[in-house]
Amino acid sequence: xxxxxxxxxxxxxxxxxxxxxxxxxxxxxxxxxxxxxxxxxxxxxxxxxxxxxxxxxxxxxxxxxxxxxxxxxxxxxxxxxxxxxxxxxxxxxxxxxxxxxxxxxxxxxxxxxxxxxxxxxxxxxxxxxxxxxxxxxxxxxxxxxxxxxxxxxxxxxxxxxxxxxxxxxxxxxxxxxxxxxxxxxxxxxxxxxxxxxxxxxxxxxxxxxxxxxxxxxxxxxxxxxxxxxxxxxxxxxxxxxxxxxxxxxxxxxxxxxxxxxxxxxxxxxxxxxxxxxxxxxxxxxxxxxxxxxxxxxxxxxxxxxxxxxxxxxxxxxxxxxxxxxxxxxxxxxxxxxxxxxxxxxxxxxxxxxxxxxxxxxxxxxxxxxxxxxxxxxxxxxxxxxxxxxxxxxxxxxxxxxxxxxxxxxxxxxxxxxxxxxxxxxxxxxxxxxxxxxxxxxxxxxxxxxxxxxxxxxxxxxxxxxxxxxxxxxxxxxxxxxxxxxxxxxxxxxxxxxxxxxxxxxxxxxxxxxxxxxxxxxxxxxxxxxxxxxxxxxxxxxxxxxxxxxxxxxxxxxxxxxxxxxxxxxxxxxxxxxxxxxxxxxxxxxxxxxxxxxxxxxxxxxxxxxxxxxxxxxxxxxxxxxxxxxxxxxxxxxxxxxxxxxxxxxxxxxxxxxxxxxxxxxxxxxxxxxxxxxxxxxxxxxxxxxxxxxxxxxxxxxxxxxxxxxxxxxxxxxxxxxxxxxxxxxxxxxxxxxxxxxxxxxxxxxxxxxxxxxxxxxxxxxxxxxxxxxxxxxxxxxxxxxxxxxxxxxxxxxxxxxxxxxxxxxxxxxxxxxxxxxxxxxxxxxxxxxxxxxxxxxxxxxxxxxxxxxxxxxxxxxxxxxxxxxxxxxxxxxxxxxxxxxxxxxxxxxxxxxxxxxxxxxxxxxxxxxxxxxxxxxxxxxxxxxxxxxxxxxxxxxxxxxxxxxx
Numbered sequence: 001x002x003x004x005x006x007x008x009x010x011x012x013x014x015x016x017x018x019x020x021x022x023x024x025x026x027x028x029x030x031x032x033x034x035x036x037x038x039x040x041x042x043x044x045x046x047x048x049x050x051x052x053x054x055x056x057x058x059x060x061x062x063x064x065x066x067x068x069x070x071x072x073x074x075x076x077x078x079x080x081x082x083x084x085x086x087x088x089x090x091x092x093x094x095x096x097x098x099x100x101x102x103x104x105x106x107x108x109x110x111x112x113x114x115x116x117x118x119x120x121x122x123x124x125x126x127x128x129x130x131x132x133x134x135x136x137x138x139x140x141x142x143x144x145x146x147x148x149x150x151x152x153x154x155x156x157x158x159x160x161x162x163x164x165x166x167x168x169x170x171x172x173x174x175x176x177x178x179x180x181x182x183x184x185x186x187x188x189x190x191x192x193x194x195x196x197x198x199x200x201x202x203x204x205x206x207x208x209x210x211x212x213x214x215x216x217x218x219x220x221x222x223x224x225x226x227x228x229x230x231x232x233x234x235x236x237x238x239x240x241x242x243x244x245x246x247x248x249x250x251x252x253x254x255x256x257x258x259x260x261x262x263x264x265x266x267x268x269x270x271x272x273x274x275x276x277x278x279x280x281x282x283x284x285x286x287x288x289x290x291x292x293x294x295x296x297x298x299x300x301x302x303x304x305x306x307x308x309x310x311x312x313x314x315x316x317x318x319x320x321x322x323x324x325x326x327x328x329x330x331x332x333x334x335x336x337x338x339x340x341x342x343x344x345x346x347x348x349x350x351x352x353x354x355x356x357x358x359x360x361x362x363x364x365x366x367x368x369x370x371x372x373x374x375x376x377x378x379x380x381x382x383x384x385x386x387x388x389x390x391x392x393x394x395x396x397x398x399x400x401x402x403x404x405x406x407x408x409x410x411x412x413x414x415x416x417x418x419x420x421x422x423x424x425x426x427x428x429x430x431x432x433x434x435x436x437x438x439x440x441x442x443x444x445x446x447x448x449x450x451x452x453x454x455x456x457x458x459x460x461x462x463x464x465x466x467x468x469x470x471x472x473x474x475x476x477x478x479x480x481x482x483x484x485x486x487x488x489x490x491x492x493x494x495x496x497x498x499x500x501x502x503x504x505x506x507x508x509x510x511x512x513x514x515x516x517x518x519x520x521x522x523x524x525x526x527x528x529x530x531x532x533x534x535x536x537x538x539x540x541x542x543x544x545x546x547x548x549x550x551x552x553x554x555x556x557x558x559x560x561x562x563x564x565x566x567x568x569x570x571x572x573x574x575x576x577x578x579x580x581x582x583x584x585x586x587x588x589x590x591x592x593x594x595x596x597x598x599x600x601x602x603x604x605x606x607x608x609x610x611x612x613x614x615x616x617x618x619x620x621x622x623x624x625x626x627x628x629x630x631x632x633x634x635x636x637x638x639x640x641x642x643x644x645x646x647x648x649x650x651x652x653x654x655x656x657x658x659x660x661x662x663x664x665x666x667x668x669x670x671x672x673x674x675x676x677x678x679x680x681x682x683x684x685x686x687x688x689x690x691x692x693x694x695x696x697x698x699x700x701x702x703x704x705x706x707x708x709x710x711x712x713x714x715x716x717x718x719x720x721x722x723x724x725x726x727x728x729x730x731x732x733x734x735x736x737x738x739x740x741x742x743x744x745x746x747x748x749x750x751x752x753x754x755x756x757x758x759x760x761x762x763x764x765x766x767x768x769x770x771x772x773x774x775x776x777x778x779x780x781x782x783x784x785x786x787x788x789x790x791x792x793x794x795x796x797x798x799x800x801x802x803x804x805x806x807x808x809x810x811x812x813x814x815x816x817x818x819x820x821x822x823x824x825x826x827x828x829x830x831x832x833x834x835x836x837x838x839x840x841x842x843x844x845x846x847x848x849x850x851x852x853x854x855x856x857x858x859x860x861x862x863x864x865x866x867x868x869x870x871x872x873x874x875x876x877x878x879x880x881x882x883x884x885x886x887x888x889x890x891x892x893x894x895x896x897x898x899x900x901x902x903x904x905x906x907x908x909x910x911x912x913x914x915x916x917x918x919x920x921x922x923x924x925x926x927x928x929x930x931x932x933x934x935x936x937x938x939x940x941x942x943x944x945x946x947x948x949x950x
Contacts, residue, residue: 043124043495045149045169047570048158048509049554050403050495057570057590057602058153059699059715059776061085061796065146065173070832070841070891072907072943074184074197075218076145077106077137080168081935082845084798084828085152085776087112088821092934096291096328101415101483101521104296104326104380105136110152111719111772112803112822113165117610117691121159121169123318128384128411128487131519131540133162133613139322139384141216141300143182143199146173152776154695154719156608157572157588160513160548164608164693164721172304176203176212179950186943187221189911190228193293193938194221211305222295222327223938225287225930232287235671236916236931238863239856241280243674246665247334247370248284251461254337254366254665256353269461272352278665286331289375292930293938296326313393316407322384330376333421333533335460336664337366338677339625340425340533347434349443350459356436368665369460373467374476376421385412402496411487419479422527422534428475431458479524479534485614488516503567504556511550518543519614535679538620546611550574566594570604580617581689584609600701602715608693616725616764619684626680627673627929628730629919630661630757631738636672637661638739641858643875649738653746655755662756672855673731673919680730680760689766693721699776709782718773718802726767733762739874740807768807774800789835797827815872819851819879820919821933837896841905843889847914847936854878855918863918882915887937903945908937 043050046058061083073079080086087109091098107115116133119126122140129135151167159167184197199216225231234243246252250263253275260278267274304318337343346354346362355362390407435445435457445455456474459466493511500506521540530536551573558567570590577583588606595601631638632650634657639646650659660668664677699715726732734757736745749760776798783791800823803816816822825848832841854864858878869879891905914936932938 045121045124045167046151046153046155046158047554048493048495048511048550048552048572049507050509051507051554057568057592058151058155058604058697059602059713059717061150061152061776061778063148063150068142068145068148069903069945069947070830070839070893071843072186072889072891072905072941074142074186074195074943075106075138075220076140076142076170077108079142080108080137080148080150081106082828083108083110083150084796084826085110085150085166088823088933088935090114093294093296093326094292094930094932094934096294096330097929098328101380101382101417101481102130102132102134102136103328103378103417104294104324105134105382106138107134108137108168110150110165110168111717111774113719113721113770113772116162116613117164117721119155119159119161119163119167121167123172124169125388125407125409126159126411126487126489126515127170128386128413128485129613130413131483131485131521131614131619132616133610136324136382136384138218138296138298138324139300139382140170141199141214141218141298141302141322143197143201143216144172144212144214144302146171152715152717153604153697154606154608154693155588156586156693157550157574157606158552160515160546160574160576161609161611161690164610164691164695165719172302173201173203173212173214174304174306175205175210176201177205178203181948181950183946184943185945186941188223188938189940189942192221192227193223193941195219195943208308209305211303213303214301216298216300216302218296218298218300220293220296222291222329223293225290225292228292228932228938230913230916230932231290231292231930233285234287234931235855235918238916239671241283242671242856244280244283244670245286245331245334245370246278246283246663246667247286247336247368248282249370249372249464250282251463252278252282252368252665253352253461254368255363256365260665263461263463265463267463269459269463269466270350270352270357272357275352280667280670284370286334286370287930289329289331289372291329294326294328296324298322298324312395313391315391316389318386318388320384320386323381324384325379325381328378328380332371332373332375333423334368334370334664335423335428335533336368338368338664339679340423340428342425342429342432343367344460345433345435347447348432349435349437349457350461352461365461367460369462371421371423371467371472372464374421374472377419379418380415381418382413382415385414386410400497402494404492404494406492408490409488412484413486414484415482417479417481417483419524419534420476422477422479422532423475424477424526425531425533427455427477428458430455431471431475432460477526477532477534479527479532481521481523481527483519483521483540485517485519487518490514498553501556503559506556507554509550509552513548513550514545515548516543516545517614521615521619523620535623535625537622540615540619540684542614542618544578544580544611544614544617546576546578548574548576563595564593565597566592566600568592576609578611578690580612584690584692598702598704601699602701603698604696606695608695610691610693610725612688612690612725616684616688617686621681621683623679623681625676626730626760627675628734628757629672629674630659631734632659632755633661633669633672634658635660636669636855638735638874638877641854641876641878643739643877645741645875646738649741653738653751655751659755662754666754671918676730676760677756678758680762682727682761683763685764688725688764689723691721691723691725691766693719695719707781708784710779711781712779713777715776716774717776718771720769720771722769723766724768724770724805726765728762728765728767730757730760730762733760736807742807768805770805771802772800772804773802774798789833789838792830792832792834794830794832795827796829797825799825818849820917821850821935823850824848825884837894839893841889841891843891844886845889846886847884849882849884850915850917851879851881852917852919854880880918882917885912885914885936887912899949901947903943903947905943907941907943909940911940912937913939 261275388409392405495509736742
C-alpha cells in the first residue's frame, strides 16, 4: 500500500543535503569547541535528531525516577496506568476469566486507543511484544528506570508502526557508581493483595568500561472476589441475587416431569423424593471461588555495558531476562447437558429417573452441576530473553558534528499455559453411561458381562463433595499450551549538522531499519480435538518482515527577531515495506515558534499506521463463552426499552413480543449481560489491511521569567484512525443486525428453536474509523524556599472532548466520551514537601463521572437516572449516570545518616470506593467480569519502602 505525501520533496532534500553540504564554506568554531558541543547534545523522545534543546514540536511528558519513588506503585504497569493520558485497559489483572497467553501481564493504552496502538521503547529501541502486539510492561523491572518519557503524539514517521496513540520510552539507569538495594512491601487494609519487591543494582566505571547490573524479584498475592463487596456478587452488593449461576454444587435435573428439580442439601441423588422444584434460591454465587486480582511472581536480570574503543567510537551491549508466572483461579466448571452434549444415561446407576430405580419408562436426564470440587486454575509462565549490541560514535567533517550508530537486537518470549479444572468429554460420556452395582457392591461402568475397563461411573447429580477424587481423576483433564514470539531488529542511523543558516544550524537524521516478527500459539492438543470442556482453538503460526528508511530535518527559519525569538520547522518521513501487505509512506510536519522567550507555540501534523499483528492475520479460530445482551430481549435488550427499530427487526425475525434471553437452565436471565450457553467462535483475518491515522497537535508552553520555577503547558490533540482493525464483539454483531440494519451481520449467527442465539461467529475486520480529541494541561511550580522547607506543586489533566466510533457513513455509531470507560476528565495533582532529610508527598487522582446502559430500573430510579437518554442514530437508550471519584495518596520519607531512605505511605488514604458498572464486562472496562472498573483502587493500600546506597 502506498500513501501520497506532501513532504516528498523535503525528504528527498534531507537525503541529499548531508552529502552536498560538506562542500559549502561556512564559519565555525574551533574543532575542540565543536566536539564539546557535540558531546552535550541528547536524543529527545519523538525525534532522531540530537539537540541541546529538550523542547520539541510535540508534547512529551516525563516521569523521573524520583517521582516514581514518591508513589506507592512498584510495577511499571501500575505506574503507567495512572497517567492521565492512559485509558481504561481492555485487559487487566482482574480479568480472571481470561486464560490466554497474555493473562497475568500489564499493558497500557494511551488515549484509550488500545494496547497495540501504543509503542513501547526501552532506551529508544522497541521492546518485544506478544502475537497480539501487546507489550507486557511487567517484563521491565521498575528498578532499572531512570525516567519515563511519554510522547503524546503519533510518531510513525519517526518510529514506524504501532505509534498511533503515542510512544512510551523507558530510559534505563546508567553512569551508576556503586550499589543500591531496595525493599518494598505493601498490602491492602483488608490484609490481602500483598506486594513484595526486592532489587539490587550495581554499577561502576573502570577505565574505558562502564556497566550497570540489576536483579529484581517481585511477588504479588491474589485478592479474592469474595473479600470485596463489589465483587462478592455478580451484580454487586445492591443486587446480591441477580446474575447468579444456575450451575451450583447440587445437581439439577433439567428435564424432570413437571419442571426442573434441584437436589436437597445432603439428599440422595438417586432418590427422586430427595429433590425439590428448582427456584432462583438454588442459584450459585460463582464469585465465591474466583480471584478478583490474580497473583504473580517475577524474576528478572538486566545489564548493560559501554566500552569506549577510542574518543569517537564506543561499543554497547545490553541484555535482559524476565520470568513471570501468573496464577489465576475461577469457579469450577459448569457441567451441563446443554454445553457438553452429554446426558445421564437412563441405565446409569445414579439416574433417579432410570431403569435401576424401577421406572417402567426410564429416561435420560439432562443435568446441571458445577464441579466446585476442582476450581479452574490457570498457570501462565512466560520467559523473556533480550540481547542488544551496537557501535556508536561521533565524528566531524567540514566543521560539522555528526553522530552515528549501528545496532541490532533479539527479543524472544516463550510461554506455557497450564490449566486444571476442565473435563474429558469422552470419559464423561462413559462415566455417565450405563452402570451397575456388582456383587461386591462396587459401581461399574457398562452392563453385567460387558464392563468398560478403566472407567469410573460418575455421580453427576450429587451434592458438594459427591464427585469423589476417583471420579474427578477419571473425567478431569489438564491442559497445556505453548506460545511465543521472536523479534529481530537491525538499524543504522546518522544525525548531525547540514548547513549554517541565518537562524541557526539546519540539522538532519536519517537511517534504515530491518525488523522480523514471528510468533506461534499451540493450544492444548487434546482440547483442539473438541473432546474437552476447554474451548477449542486452532494453532497460530506466522511471521513477517519490514524494511524501512526514514529521514528527518530540523530547519531553523527565524531567530532573535521581534516576535520571533525562534521559529523552526521539523519534517520527517518514513518508508516501510512489509512482506504482508506492501509499502506505506508516513510523514510528519512540526512547528516551533517562540514569539518571546517565555512562550513556546508548538504544533504537528503526522500520518501514522499500524500493521496487522501475527494474531490478527494468522490466529486460529477459537471457541469462547461470551457475555452479551440480546437486543431482542424484552426486559434488558433494546426491544425492552421501546426502541422501535429493534422491535420491528426482532418481530421480522420471528421472535415473540415477550421473547427473553435464557441462561443455561433455560430460565430467563435476571440481569444483563449474561453468558452464552453455547460456545461462539472468533477468529483472525488474513485479508486485513493496515490501520492509517492522522494526528494533529497544537500547544503552548509558558515559563514566565517573572515567576521563577513556574512552567505551564496546554496542548490540543486530535487523532483519527481509519480502517480500524476491530475485534467485533457479539454485542456488535447483534446490534449491527437489529439496531443498525447491517444485513451481513444477521448472517453471522443463528437462533435455535427457542429463539436463543447460537453459532455466532465473528472475525477481525477493517471496520470503520475512530476519532478522539481533547486537551492536556500541565502545570508545575517550585515555590520559593521557606524556613520550614521547600514545596513543589504539579497538576496534570487530560480533558477528552470527543471519542467517536464510526462504522458506516458519517454519523458516529457510538459516542463514548463520558460513557463506560472514557472519562471526560482525568487529573493528577501532587504537593511535595522537602525539609532537610525529611519529605512528604500528597497526591490526588481524579476520575470524572461516567454513563452506562441501564440494567435495572429502566423506567427511572437510582439505578437508571437517565431513562429517556437519546443516543444519536439509535434512539432512546436508558442510561445510568455515576459520579466522579478521587483517590488520595500520602507518602512520607526520611533519609538516614547511613545513606538509607525509609518511605512509608498509603494509596487511597480515605479508602474510597469507585462506582459500580453493571455492564462493565461487556463494554471493555478491563474485561473484568466484575461490576468494578479496574482503573479504580481496590481498597486502602499501605506500603513500606527502604532504599540503601553503597
